[in-house]
Amino acid sequence: MTGARDPAIDALLAAARMQFAGSLPAKTADVEALVAGGAWAEARRAAHKLRGSAGTYGFAALGAAAGAIEDTILEGNDGPDAEARSRIARRLEEMRVEADRAAREAR
Amino acid sequence: MSARKILVVDDDPDIRRMAGLALERIGGFRVVLAAGGDEALAAAGREAPDLVLLDVSMPGMDGPATLVALRALQGTARVPVVFFTAASTEAEVARLRALGAVGVIPKPFDVADLPRRIRGILAEAGLD
Numbered sequence: 001m002t003g004a005r006d007p008a009i010d011a012l013l014a015a016a017r018m019q020f021a022g023s024l025p026a027k028t029a030d031v032e033a034l035v036a037g038g039a040w041a042e043a044r045r046a047a048h049k050l051r052g053s054a055g056t057y058g059f060a061a062l063g064a065a066a067g068a069i070e071d072t073i074l075e076g077n078d079g080p081d082a083e084a085r086s087r088i089a090r091r092l093e094e095m096r097v098e099a100d101r102a103a104r105e106a107r
Numbered sequence: 108m109s110a111r112k113i114l115v116v117d118d119d120p121d122i123r124r125m126a127g128l129a130l131e132r133i134g135g136f137r138v139v140l141a142a143g144g145d146e147a148l149a150a151a152g153r154e155a156p157d158l159v160l161l162d163v164s165m166p167g168m169d170g171p172a173t174l175v176a177l178r179a180l181q182g183t184a185r186v187p188v189v190f191f192t193a194a195s196t197e198a199e200v201a202r203l204r205a206l207g208a209v210g211v212i213p214k215p216f217d218v219a220d221l222p223r224r225i226r227g228i229l230a231e232a233g234l235d
Contacts, residue, residue, distance in 0.1 A: 006132075006133075009128075009132045009133055012128055012132060013125075013128060013218060016124060016125060016128060020121055023121075045164075045166075048164060048193060049119045049121075051193045051214070051215075052119065052122060052191075052193040052214030052215055053119055053121040053122055053125075053214075053215070054215070055214070055215025056121075056122065056125055056214060056215040056216055056218065057121070057125065060215070063215055067193070
């Protein structure tokens with residue numbers, strides 16, 4: 001997020017970013033729970049949302065990991081196979097690390 | 108001339124919040140927010156926006172269906188629609204433009220740049 005020169009606007013954007021950062025561990029846990037429960041359509045949708053929002057708020061790595069999860073789920077017609085689930089698990093771990101880091105920085 | 112009015116439609120409250128902040132506080136637009144297609148149709152009829160920024164993937168009435176519904180209403184048949192999408196492949200952008208969108212903005216989006224992009228699209232539509 002660049003280019004906003006008015007300090008009041010910058011403060012508003014920073015506050016929104018911090019609030020979003022604080023919500024990232026819970027949002028990541030939601031995706032994880034949906035994946036664990038095999039709710040693939042809902043997991044894809046939750047990952048899709050984070051793909052768009054995380055990058056917009058400045059958390060590009062988390063957004064990219066969420067996007068990879070969405071793409072992996074979309075690859076399988078009857079749900080991800082074992083290899084795909086393993087890739088999803090790795091991406092979830094990346095999301096957890098990034099979400100925890102973001103939330104720590106926001107505190 | 109009063110500030111142009113933008114209707115932002117997205118089921119994700121985080122996107123609505125940031126797009127609203129960007130357009131209203133950085134861009135100086137008037138902003139109306141809607142969380143889905145049905146809400147967007149009601150808001151469009153009530154608020155007569157100058158442009159609709161519409162998410163593609165929403166539960167219930169999705170973006171393309173909302174665009175079709177807007178086109179079917181007398182008051183909103185000609186309102187410029189810009190799609191927001193996290194799946195901005197070349198083919199998808201072409202599909203969305205073929206539906207009648209005047210622009211496609213990929214998500215994630217650059218908050219500071221969003222007002223400039225919307226202003227450019229309004230100018231192309233003769234609404235600057």
